[in-house]
Amino acid sequence: MNREIDTTGIKIGMWIFLYSEIILFGGLFVLYAVYLHRYPQFFSEGGKELDRIIGTLNTVILLVSSFTVASSVTAVQRGEKKKCAALLLFSILCGFGFLVNKYFEWGAKIDHGIYPNSERLVNGEPGENIFFGLYYLITGLHGLHVIVGIVLLCLSLVLLLTGRVTAQRFTMLDNSGLYWHLVDLIWIFVFPLFYLVL
Amino acid sequence: MDRFNSERSSHHILGYRQLAAVLAGLLLLTGVTVGVSYIHMGFFNIPVALLIACTKVTLVLLFFMHLKYEETIIKLSFIGTVIVLVTLIGFTFWDVAFR
Structure with a gap:
């Protein structure tokens, strides 16, 4: 039986899902815009407390991993299975590197008494509370997406190694890659808005 | 096919x-x-x-x-999403800024 696979249909489905993700984060950026307008001074002070070096490092990690994921799609189409597997493995490690950095970053903030509902934020200025509230909400939700992205890349790697992702049929890898790039897209906005404000 | x-x-x-x-x-x-x-x-x-x-x-x-090389339907629907997003952020912000 010759079963046709509608690759276009699968891809449209994935994009529609990505649109819903874009609108989800878009809603959070509306909150950011409105509160930045109301408390510009506290957003500026809050941003200075975030670690620029870790932020920049994580930006570079995500950009490089996006490049290796895009390259792995090229590799699979050219039938270079080993190269594709190596690129995917590297991207997965980048994902973990991002999370480790995030762990240290959040850890340092929590040590300074900056976490949702902490005494310092609740009794302090509302502007500061809102800045860090948005910071934890948006970077937290983004972090969850990084974890899901790692799972999808791991699945693609397993399917590649077991011969179920091939040069003829690589939609799973392609769509996992799209998801990973979306994670990168969101970070591209999060980074200047939180770490580099004013 | x-x-x-x-x-x-x-x-x-x-x-x-x-x-x-x-x-x-x-x-x-x-x-x-x-x-x-x-x-x-x-x-x-x-x-x-x-x-x-x-x-x-x-x-x-x-x-x-790969959006540059995708089919028109994906390009158009993406642009549609951007328009929704810009409307959502733009109008909300407009309302708040000039209230």
């Missing part, structure tokens, strides 16, 4: 060099956005940062996410 076959054969494969060039551009723009943040322009820091971010996002979308 012909439709699927013709689509598969026309599937564009990006070269490693092309992808590496995009990465180089993205890293360069990251450097620029960090550098610009040290120049104090008051309110204008934000539009400048957003402009650079939009350029980076466009690069990721067009090449890493």
Whole structure:
């Protein structure tokens, strides 16, 4: 039986899902815009407390991993299975590197008494509370997406190694890659808005 | 069936060099956005940062996410999403800013 696979249909489905993700984060950026307008001074002070070096490092990690994921799609189409597997493995490690950095970053903030509902934020200025509230909400939700992205890349790697992702049929890898790039897209906005404000 | 076959054969494969060039551009723009943040322009820091971010996002979308080589339906629906997003953020912000 010759079963046709509608690759276009699968891809449209994935994009529609990505649109819903874009609108989800878009809603959070509306909150950011409105509160930045109301408390510009506290957003500026809050941003200075975030670690620029870790932020920049994580930006570079995500950009490089996006490049290796895009390259792995090229590799699979050219039938270079080993190269594709190596690129995917590297991207997965980048994902973990991002999370480790995030762990240290959040850890340092929590040590300074900056976490949702902490005494310092609740009794302090509302502007500061809102800045860090948005910071934890948006970077937290983004972090969850990084974890899901790692799972999808791991699945693609397993399917590649077991011969179920091939040069003829690589939609799973392609769509996992799209998801990973979306994670990168969101970070591209999060980074200047939180770490580099004013 | 012909439709699927013709689509598969026309599937564009990006070269490693092309992808590496995009990465180089993205890293360069990251450097620029960090550098610009040290120049104090008051309110204008934000539009400048957003402009650079939009350029980076466009690069990721067009090449890493392959949008440049996708079919019209995906391109159009993406533009539709951007319009919804701009309306959502723009109108809400407009309302708040001039209340």
